[in-house]
Amino acid sequence: MLGTPRKRTSSPPNKNRSLSKKRATQGAPTNSNAYRAAQDAFAALGVETETALRALAAIPVSIHCWQGDDVAGFETSRSPLSGGIAVTGHHPGRARSLDELRTDLDKAFSLIPGTHRLNLHASYGDFGGKSVDRDAIEPRHYDSWIQWAGGRLHGIDFNPTLFGHPLAVDGFTLSHRDNAIRNFWGEHVRRSRRIAAHLAK
Numbered sequence: 247m248l249g250t251p252r253k254r255t256s257s258p259p260n261k262n263r264s265l266s267k268k269r270a271t272q273g274a275p276t277n278s279n280a281y282r283a284a285q286d287a288f289a290a291l292g293v294e295t296e297t298a299l300r301a302l303a304a305i306p307v308s309i310h311c312w313q314g315d316d317v318a319g320f321e322t323s324r325s326p327l328s329g330g331i332a333v334t335g336h337h338p339g340r341a342r343s344l345d346e347l348r349t350d351l352d353k354a355f356s357l358i359p360g361t362h363r364l365n366l367h368a369s370y371g372d373f374g375g376k377s378v379d380r381d382a383i384e385p386r387h388y389d390s391w392i393q394w395a396g397g398r399l400h401g402i403d404f405n406p407t408l409f410g411h412p413l414a415v416d417g418f419t420l421s422h423r424d425n426a427i428r429n430f431w432g433e434h435v436r437r438s439r440r441i442a443a444h445l446a447k
Contacts, residue, residue: 306400308363311370314350315341319369319407322377344372348394361400366391366445368438369407380411381433385444392445402445406438 285295312319316337341347347370355362368380371387378387388404395402408419408431416422419431 303360306361306363307358308365308403309351309354309358310365311347311351311367314347314354317410319367319410320344320371320373321369322373322375344370344390352398355398362398363401363403364391364395364399365403365405367405367407368434368441369410380407381430381437383434383437383441385441388441388445404438404442404445406435408434 281295288295288298318340320343341350351364366388368383370391371378371383372390373387391402408414413419413422413427413430418427420428420435422428422431
């Protein structure tokens with residue numbers, strides 16, 4: 247009957263299956279064996295893997311902050327995500343605060359080899375629970391990120407947040423036909439540039 251769970255029945259063990267499984271695990275390459283095989287394959291192409299890995303370790307890789315909280319951000323008034331973003335902001339287990347996000351980032355950075363940077367969106371400011379609209383953000387809203395990053399990261403990249411806002415619902419921001427909306431986003435980008443310069447210092 248549809249919707250009725252099937253009763254599990256036990257089947258006799260398949261001797262051939264267990265033998266083939268045993269054979270598959272015997273002689274399976276270890277991590278070191280797999281790496282040596284990869285070294286040989288790349289060497290045949292003229293690539294020395296140890297040299298490549300040393301070069302890669304010196305290149306800072308920027309991790310997006312929004313990977314930790316499903317692009318929700320930490321503004322007090324949150325609008326539905328817009329602009330074709332394929333997430334909801336409701337992923338279970340996402341970071342719910344700046345402290346949780348930073349803890350999660352610490353864990354991620356501990357597992358990712360190489361040199362690290364953080365890409366920080368404007369909507370991830372430390373607003374102290376106050377409502378700060380995008381055209382009013384200031385460098386001081388990101389000072390706690392500077393304190394956290396010290397000694398941890400190679401640097402912080404910064405960019406404006408041009409989505410997830412009541413004035414971005416139709417997909418237009420800097421090119422909006424309404425002059426007031428266009429000016430709002432222009433001011434947001436100008437402030438974002440000043441914040442980026444503050445972070446760089």
